[in-house]
């Protein structure tokens with residue numbers, strides 16, 4: 001890949017020589033030309049900017065300078081400063097850095113025209129997907145503006161010789177495009193096989209699955225009283241992968257919730273994101289033997305349906321406290337006699353679930369004998385079993 005940068009501050013691009021990009025330069029994977037825009041400026045002051053038509057603050061970069069600069073760099077007739085690495089990396093590539101490297105073509109998205117990237121806060125947001133596509137380009141030219149930017153006709157006219165993209169690296173404003181070029185060049189070049197090494201390592205990068213990466217840990221196991229999460233020592237690769245996915249989901253929800261809108265979530269993912277403590281609190285008119293049978297099977301059945309039960313409490317409600325309990329009244333009206341074997345119970349099921357509250361109430365009720373008279377709700381949080389409210393009100397305050 002060849003990168004050319006046109007700027008009035010060529011020294012700003014010196015960091016391209018270092019570390020990652022330096023290694024790519026030495027390996028012949030990357031070639032970089034940095035061009036001083038003033039080489040195309042004539043006249044005593046070699047001015048590159050002028051006042052804006054229509055008035056307003058600042059200066060605009062002149063088309064008569066940018067036009068020829070972009071023509072020459074597209075044609076490859078100006079070499080600029082060809083960067084080589086500041087600190088040669090003479091060591092051979094480590095074996096693990098070359099594992100899994102697949103063939104890579106340097107063909108552009110649509111053929112022969114070089115890609116021209118113009119950094120501007122008014123551009124389309126730069127993404128990992130752009131970095132991935134552009135890592136297959138053979139020639140990218142970056143045009144760094146300063147001041148209020150470049151005369152728009154330069155960008156419009158450049159479409160004759162380039163595929164042109166005006167790109168922003170984020171919603172903030174820099175003094176010029178140079179630092180944005182460093183950012184984009186690094187994001188692009190690290191994806192060229194043989195630069196970073198092992199290609200599978202970028203499949204786990206933040207954004208490659210649409211999620212932010214969760215936390216990472218190394219030795220020592222305890223540091224300043226802080227423990228590495230226990231699961232990472234379990235040796236259970238399935239459980240570790242699930243935990244990492246959960247951490248990525250929770251962090252994404254916390255920091256970048258909008259990213260979750262475009263990610264496909266499995267049931268396990270939904271559980272990680274949406275499970276919270278819930279308490280189903282019911283009054284149930286039921287024969288104690290039937291209740292005993294129902295409660296024996298309840299935890300397993302509820303767990304299977306997505307309600308992780310932590311505890312179930314049941315108590316018999318003293319009907320003298322509730323002389324006109326609605327379940328008893330309803331029973332009498334429907335059955336034509338007072339309850340004989342059926343007893344009013346208060347049933348409290350605490351647990352965790354990602355299901356919605358109405359679904360949880362229905363779920364518990366569906367696991368009672370068919371036709372059981374009941375009322376109640378499910379709420380978020382944990383609930384302690386206590387004295388039935390009706391009995392508390394029974395005391396007239398004497």
Ligand code: JB8
Pocket residue numbers: 119120121144145146147148149168169170172173174175176177178180
């Ligand atoms: C003048 O924030 B930026 C950015 C700011 C700029 C220019 C280019 C890019 C040119 N100011 O990405």
